[in-house]
Amino acid sequence: MQQFFRHFRPSWFNSHRGTIDTLPNGGISFMLCPISEGTYQYWIYICPKNAQFSSKAAVKKLREVQQTGTVPWGELHLDDSPILNQLVTAAVNSDLPTEVGALIYYIQQLNTLALLEKQLALPTTSATSEYEAD
Numbered sequence: 001m002q003q004f005f006r007h008f009r010p011s012w013f014n015s016h017r018g019t020i021d022t023l024p025n026g027g028i029s030f031m032l033c034p035i036s037e038g039t040y041q042y043w044i045y046i047c048p049k050n051a052q053f054s055s056k057a058a059v060k061k062l063r064e065v066q067q068t069g070t071v072p073w074g075e076l077h078l079d080d081s082p083i084l085n086q087l088v089t090a091a092v093n094s095d096l097p098t099e100v101g102a103l104i105y106y107i108q109q110l111n112t113l114a115l116l117e118k119q120l121a122l123p124t125t126s127a128t129s130e131y132e133a134d
Contacts, residue, residue, distance in 0.1 A: 003033045003066075005059055006084045010049075010110040013117035020114045025049055028103060029058035030087045031066060032076065041072035044091060046100055 009027040011020050026049040032040040043066055045058045066072075074090055076083075088108075092101050 003031055003063075005055075005062065006030045006032070006087060007053075007055055007058065008084060008088055008104070008107055009053060010107045011114045012110065013114045013121070015117075015121060018118070018121065020111075020118055023110070024052050026051070026103070026107070027053040027058075028088075028091070028100065028107070029055065029062060030084075030091075031059070031062035032083075032087075033066065033072075035075070038078045040076045040078070042074060042076055042087060042090075043070065044073045044100060046098075046103060049103070049106065 007027055007029045010023045010025075012023055013019075014021045025047075027047045029045040029047070031043045031045070033042075034040050043062050045062050045065075047053045047058065073096065074094055076086055076090055078086065088104055092104055094100075
C-alpha cells in the first residue's frame with residue numbers, strides 16, 4: 001500500500017444552501033506511510049488560520065519532508081474508528097511542543113459550531129416544507 005493523505009479543515013454552515021462548507025483558510029494535513037499491517041508512520045503539515053489552504057501544496061510539502069528523511073511525527077496503530085479521528089487524537093496527545101494542538105482545537109470548535117447551526121436550522125427548514133392535503 002502506498003502513502004495516503006487526510007486533511008482536517010475548518011468548516012462553516014452555509015444557511016443559503018443548508019450545507020456545511022469548508023473554509024478557505026487554515027488546516028492540517030497528514031501523510032501516512034505503512035510500516036506493517038495496520039501500523040503507519042505519519043507526518044503533519046500545518047496551514048495557519050490566516051493562510052489559504054491548498055491540498056496540492058500540502059501533499060507536495062509532505063512528500064518533500066518525508067523524502068528528506070525527516071523523522072515522522074508519530075506512529076498510528078489503526079482501530080475501527082475513522083482514521084482522521086485517530087490522527088487528530090494522536091496529534092493532540094503528542095509530546096511534541098508545537099501549535100498543532102491549538103489549531104486542532106480551533107478547527108474542532110468551528111466544525112462543532114457549524115454542525116450545531118445546521119441542526120438548529122433543520123427544524124426551521126423542515127417546518128416550512130410541510131404540505132396540506134386537499
